[in-house]
Amino acid sequence: MSRYFLIRIGQSLLAIWGIVTIVFVVTRMLGDPAVLLLPLGTPDSQIQELRSSLGLERPMVVQYLDFLGHAVVGDFGLSYQSFRPAMEVVLERMPATAILTASSLALGAVLGAATGFAAALARGRFLEFVVMCFALAGQATPVFWLGILLVLFFAVELGWFPTGGWDGPASLVLPTMALGIFVAANITRLFRSSMIETLSEDYIRTARAKGLMPRTIFMVHAARNALIPVVTMLALLAAELLGGSAVTETVFSWPGVGRLLVQAIDSKDFPVIQAGVFLIATIFVCINFLVDLLYTLLDPRIRLGR
DSSP, X not given: OHHXXXXXXXXXXXXXXXXXXXXXXXXXXXXXXXXXXXXXXXOHHHHHHHHHHHTXXXXXXXXXXXXXXXXXXXXXXXXXXXXXXXXXXXXXXXXXXXXXXXXXXXXXXXXXXXXXXXXXXXXXXXXXHHHHHHHHHHHHSOHHHHHXXXXXXXXXXXXXXXXXXXXXXXXXXXXXXXXXXXXXXXXXXXXXXXXXHHHTSXXXXXXXXXXXXXXXXXXXXXXXXXXXXXXHHHHHHHHHHHTTOHHHHHHTTOOSXXXXXXHHHHTTOHHHHHHHHHHHHHHHHHHHHHHHHHHHHHOXXXXXXX
16 A cells, blocks of 8 residues: 555656646747746846846856756745745735635536436436537537626526626636536536446346335445546546636636736736746646545555556
8 A cells, every 4th residue: 555655646746747838848838938027129138137036047057957956945046026035926816716626516416416316316317318419518518608797697687696707706606607607518418427337247146136215225236336437537536626717717806816827817917827837737646636535435445556
């Protein structure tokens, strides 16, 4: 088991290093930050002065090694816009993103599990057809388009909720609905398929032959094992949402990490971009690592290291 932990930790660190390296290379490929930050027609002397202050006159290899050394301790330099530590700027936005992620996942998980379970039990009947149509529509509908519809109807037309920003709990409702519907659609289809596959297993037939109550078979034996792929899906969605659902946060003017990164890309604020991507990659890798460990609790047949 300890060997498994070491391997997974090594893979996680390698993944984070690879992502951070790609971000460093891509931001350098966009052009000289000093030229991008200064207005057109700026004298060469001022451009050179800014390049020197940013450390851009050094060889690329030296810049990369210096970047990695500081990234280990979360130091990505100062934001080009606010002149504050880039990681501090990103972490300020994380609570808003975490709140939106938690509420969206809670809504999506409860709704998706209920509808997926119902569709699996009603296999071949009209209820399954209706549920799967709604699930397919939820997956196919762009979240930003759904968000715009929610704003137009519930905020502009009815005036029940704010159109955007953070103005109390009411501001959380519409973005939660937009993301929650998308999460629920994914969970519904996956949980239905997993339940149907699980119900065809030999141990389920054995449980039925022993005369166990259908409720016991469905809830205790089938649902628990059917949850394994659902947990994976929820983990991936959680990592994606925690990383910042940029489009949704932009539509609702939500003060989260996703919107911050969009603004940073628009303003060429490379330190904030690098800090944000590093944080997102770390969250994504850590959540996947925890999911691997959670598997053993959901299904005893899964053994670490096998």
